[in-house]
Amino acid sequence: MTYSINKVAVIGAGTMGGGIAAHLANIGIEVVLLDILTPNLTDEEKDDPKARNRLVQSLYDRMVKAKPANLARPDRAKFITIGNIEDDLDRLADCDWYIEAIIERLEPKQQLMERIEAIRKAGSIISSNTSGIPISIIAEGRSEDFKAHFLGTHFFNPPRYLKLLEIIPTPETAGEVVEFMSRFGRDVLGKGVVVCKDTPNFIGNRFFTIANSYSVEYAFKHGYTIEQVDAITGPLLGRPKTATFRLLDLIGLDIMGHVTTNLYDAIPNDPYREILKSDHSNTVIAQMLDNKWFGNKTDQGFYKKTYVNGKREFWTLDPEMMEYSAPEQVRYESIGSTRKIEELDKRLPAILEQEEDPAVTFIRDTLYYSLAYAAFITPEIAYRLVDVDNAVRWGFAHEAGPFEMWDMLGVASTAKKMEEAGLEVADWVKEMLAAGHGSFYRNGYYYDFMEKGYKRKPIDPKIVSIQALRDSGNEVKRNMSASLLDIGDGVALLEMHSPKINALDADFIDMAYVALERLNSDFDALVIGNQGEHFSAGANLMLVLLAAQEEEWDELDLMIQQFQQANMAVKYAEVPVVAAPFGMTLGGGCEVCLH
Numbered sequence: 001m002t003y004s005i006n007k008v009a010v011i012g013a014g015t016m017g018g019g020i021a022a023h024l025a026n027i028g029i030e031v032v033l034l035d036i037l038t039p040n041l042t043d044e045e046k047d048d049p050k051a052r053n054r055l056v057q058s059l060y061d062r063m064v065k066a067k068p069a070n071l072a073r074p075d076r077a078k079f080i081t082i083g084n085i086e087d088d089l090d091r092l093a094d095c096d097w098y099i100e101a102i103i104e105r106l107e108p109k110q111q112l113m114e115r116i117e118a119i120r121k122a123g124s125i126i127s128s129n130t131s132g133i134p135i136s137i138i139a140e141g142r143s144e145d146f147k148a149h150f151l152g153t154h155f156f157n158p159p160r161y162l163k164l165l166e167i168i169p170t171p172e173t174a175g176e177v178v179e180f181m182s183r184f185g186r187d188v189l190g191k192g193v194v195v196c197k198d199t200p201n202f203i204g205n206r207f208f209t210i211a212n213s214y215s216v217e218y219a220f221k222h223g224y225t226i227e228q229v230d231a232i233t234g235p236l237l238g239r240p241k242t243a244t245f246r247l248l249d250l251i252g253l254d255i256m257g258h259v260t261t262n263l264y265d266a267i268p269n270d271p272y273r274e275i276l277k278s279d280h281s282n283t284v285i286a287q288m289l290d291n292k293w294f295g296n297k298t299d300q301g302f303y304k305k306t307y308v309n310g311k312r313e314f315w316t317l318d319p320e321m322m323e324y325s326a327p328e329q330v331r332y333e334s335i336g337s338t339r340k341i342e343e344l345d346k347r348l349p350a351i352l353e354q355e356e357d358p359a360v361t362f363i364r365d366t367l368y369y370s371l372a373y374a375a376f377i378t379p380e381i382a383y384r385l386v387d388v389d390n391a392v393r394w395g396f397a398h399e400a401g402p403f404e405m406w407d408m409l410g411v412a413s414t415a416k417k418m419e420e421a422g423l424e425v426a427d428w429v430k431e432m433l434a435a436g437h438g439s440f441y442r443n444g445y446y447y448d449f450m451e452k453g454y455k456r457k458p459i460d461p462k463i464v465s466i467q468a469l470r471d472s473g474n475e476v477k478r479n480m481s482a483s484l485l486d487i488g489d490g491v492a493l494l495e496m497h498s499p500k501i502n503a504l505d506a507d508f509i510d511m512a513y514v515a516l517e518r519l520n521s522d523f524d525a526l527v528i529g530n531q532g533e534h535f536s537a538g539a540n541l542m543l544v545l546l547a548a549q550e551e552e553w554d555e556l557d558l559m560i561q562q563f564q565q566a567n568m569a570v571k572y573a574e575v576p577v578v579a580a581p582f583g584m585t586l587g588g589g590c591e592v593c594l595h
Contacts (some may be wrong), residue, residue, distance in 0.1 A: 006030065007187070008095045009092040010532035011085060012101035013056050016129055019159040020099060022070035025079035026160065027188060032095065035059055049087075056447060085115070088407030091488045093119050097099070099153065100138075100419045102127040104258070109138050117146050125177060127153040130177050130526045131205055132262050134579055135198045136170040137305045147172035154202055155491045164394035187462065194387045198345060200266035201259070203381050203388055204395035207402070209256075209263055211370040211379075214246055218366055220280035224358065226316040228304050231330035232359050233366075236351070238344040238399030245302035245316075248394075249295030253288055259349035272373050284319045289323075295546035332359035342499070344399050345408040352409065367405070368418045375426035379449060381512035386457055403440040411439055466495060470529040476518070490524035497530055501537035504588045506559055510567040519575050520541065526573070528592060529580030538587020539563075563588065571595040 002316065004199035006029065013035040023035045038045075045051035060082050063070050071077060083091060093096065098116050102108055109128065116126055126149055128138050131333040135152040142150070150234045152168030165185045169178045178195065185193040196202040201209060209536040219229045226245045234243035242250055262275045288294075288301065295301030303314045305326045315324040334354035354360050376390060382388050389401025406414055412433050415425045428449045432440075437454070440447050447453040459465075469485050476484045481498040494515045515526055529535065548556065570577050570592070579593040 001176060003096075003123070003125065003177070003184075005096040005184060006124075007095045008097045008099065009034065009095040010099045010101060011116075012103075012547070013059035013063070013082070014101065015063075016155065016157055016159070017099070017101035018059055018066075019070050019128065020101060020155055021080055022063060022076070023155075023159040023189065024082065025076045026072040026502065028076075031080045032088070033060065033080055034085050034088055034092075034093055035082075035084050037084045039209060039308070050440025051085055051335070052087060053082060053501075054381060056084055066158075068158065068161060070158065075078060076485060085112075085240055089115060089119060090531040091114075091424075096121075096124055098124065098126045100127070103460070104130060104132060104262075106133055106137060106386075109133065110140065111465075113139060113142055113146075113150075117142055120146075124149065125181065126150045126567065127181075129154055130257065132201055132266065134200070135168045136172070139170065139172070144172070144502075145168035148174040148179055152196075152198070152202070153181065153185070154196075155205075156204065159342060162395060162397070163190075163192040164204055164391055165189065165193050166181075166196045166204060166391065166395075167193055168196045168202055170198055180537075186460065192390055194391045194394070195383065196387070197383065198379055198390075199381045202265055204379055204389040205259065206377065207370075207374060207388065207392060209259060210270075210272050210275060210373050211366075212244065212248075213260065213278070213281065214369050215366045217275060217278040219244070219360065220284060220319055221278075222362075224362060225318075225328070227327040227361070232332075232362055232432060233289055233337070236339055237348070237367075238405075240397045249303055253285060253293050254294045257285060257289055262322060270377070272376065280319075281559055284322075287322060288317075314556070323469050326438050334360045344405075348405060348408050362402050365421070368414070368421055368423055371402050371406050371414070372418055372423040372425060374406075375429050376424070378426075379428065383450075384446065384455075385440060385449060407439045422523045464493075466493070467484055469493070477511065477514055479507045480512060481507035482503050484511060484515050484518065485525065487525075492518060492523040492526050494526060495530045496528075496536055501534050501584060502530060502532055502589070504539050504563070504592075506562075509559070509562050509566050512570070516566070516569050519573060523575070525576040525578070527578050527580060528570075529582075534583035535579075535581040535585040536587075537584045538589050538591075567591060567595040 008024050008029055009032050011034050013021070013033050015031065017339055017581060021031045024031050033056070038052055038055040039052055060080070064077065080507065100109060100112055102112060109130070113126070120126065126146065128135060130138065130152065131154055137145050138156065139150045147170065151170065151173045152166070154166040154168065155163035156164045166474045167178065167181055169186065182193045182195060185191040194203060196222050200206065215229070215233065225434060231245035232240060232246050234241050248256055260276045264273050267273050292298060301304045302317050304317070306313055306315050307325070313326065316327045334351060334357050337354065338347055340352045341350055351360060352364055378385050378388050385403050389404050392398050398407070402474040411429070415429060418425055431452065432447055432449070433543050435452065437447055441457070442454065444457055446457050464487055469487065475488045476486055476492070481496060483495045483497060485493040485495060489492050494512060496508050497503065498505065498508070519526055581589070581593045585593060
């Protein structure tokens with residue numbers, strides 16, 4: 001059967017449902033967003049459509065006002081129509097995809113599925129955004145056709161910004177539905193798609209909940225402060241600045257409490273689950289929940305927003321005293337001597353080679369634990385280890401997943417150190433090493449723990465690898481800051497690759513002129529971009545400063561004129577020129593895109 005999605009029903013207009021609806025609207029897909037009928041209506045209000053939709057309207061308004069913005073532009077809202085499930089369910093009869101995003105309780109979900117089956121059109125797809133309830137149970141009692149078109153589609157919050165989409169088929173889900181939704185998620189929704197086994201919390205949240213719970217318990221047990229842990233576990237380890245405790249505040253302590261409680265009961269055969277009941281962290285978090293210190297939504301959690309002399313500050317919680325105080329500067333010799341190493345695969349081993357201090361101890365002990373758990377749980381939750389790494393990178397914006405990090409440290413040597421620390425290394429990892437396979441990845445292949453050999457990593461055909469182009473001899477010209485490459489099909493790529501932030505300098509300007517010249521003879525279109533950490537942070541201010549200090553005003557003026565002339569030449573080029581911005585796109589980098 002041929003599937004297409006032009007109209008979608010999202011049922012449940014809370015944080016996730018509203019975010020999913022906005023993501024679809026940003027693409028230009030028509031969405032009907034429903035929630036429950038406004039409760040406790042007066043007799044006068046019962047016949048008033050606005051009153052009946054007051055609840056869903058308030059949830060919609062919250063979605064529109066949320067920061068970071070759910071809607072790419074205000075006019076995207078025109079693709080969303082709101083209503084309630086009592087009055088407007090029949091408006092869903094012509095939808096191509098039904099997404100359930102209601103309360104995390106089984107009975108209401110099953111009742112909703114019964115109602116959807118009564119009105120859905122033939123061939124439509126139904127999915128649940130649940131994060132913890134087994135997908136197959138939700139569809140119990142439904143017809144064979146319904147089950148064949150039913151699966152889990154677990155978005156990560158906020159859906160517009162986090163790349164991961166977990167797709168969870170049941171044994172009854174038709175293979176063509178899984179294939180279509182995987183392709184739709186990747187090509188239309190722009191997601192990184194991971195197909196998961198139908199196990200509690202799937203891949204991303206299962207791994208994160210256990211690993212993060214251990215880090216929190218370790219911190220409290222060994223007397224680390226909130227700011228110390230977040231200084232250790234953020235960008236230093238290739239993770240966002242939210243690190244550990246800021247991330248919990250962002251998620252919400254009430255939500256995490258609900259997740260950990262449900263997960264503990266759902267995984268009776270997982271020995272690692274006991275970390276979810278740890279004394280130190282549970283005592284602290286229970287008190288915070290009693291105090292309604294839920295995190296960002298209440299302006300206090302592990303951090304508290306406060307004002308000192310009119311200036312906003314974020315004070316940190318002392319878990320012993322349950323009081324807040326101004327954060328102190330965190331300094332460790334191990335961090336200071338390694339934080340400027342740019343590549344994670346070099347920085348991470350260097351950290352663990354430092355002389356022992358509290359930062360090294362914390363990183364080593366918590367990292368080894370997370371690696372051991374990843375190896376233990378992967379065969380249960382995933383079909384491939386590459387899916388676990390992708391889920392962690394795409395779902396939590398980490399630079400590397402657990403198996404990628406293990407490779408950085410050396411699998412055999414790290415496994416030995418883990419066992420010396422009292423951790424159990426999974427049997428399949430030992431078998432891999434005994435067979436002479438010394439890494440989880442090598443030369444574009446990953447280790448298949450089922451077939452006990454290497455398989456080629458899946459490659460998205462819509463992604464052009466600049467390194468692969470370079471390796472294939474498609475680099476036309478190169479200097480210190482930029483390259484011109486032949487992408488194929490008559491398209492050239494102007495790549496900036498100055499260190500770290502792709503600052504723009506004279507070498508980039510020179511290469512831009514080379515690209516423009518070649519457009520007139522060898523190419524029909526040009527793309528400006530790169531695959532670094534950022535598009536461009538703008539002009540190389542260090543060179544500008546040095547030129548100013550040396551009073552090289554003529555040279556500085558010439559460089560500015562050349563940059564402006566290059567931008568104008570790009571703007572008025574006779575063939576298409578497309579900029580592909582991402583990450584930091586500042587100053588001159590932004591100017592390139594605007595032209």
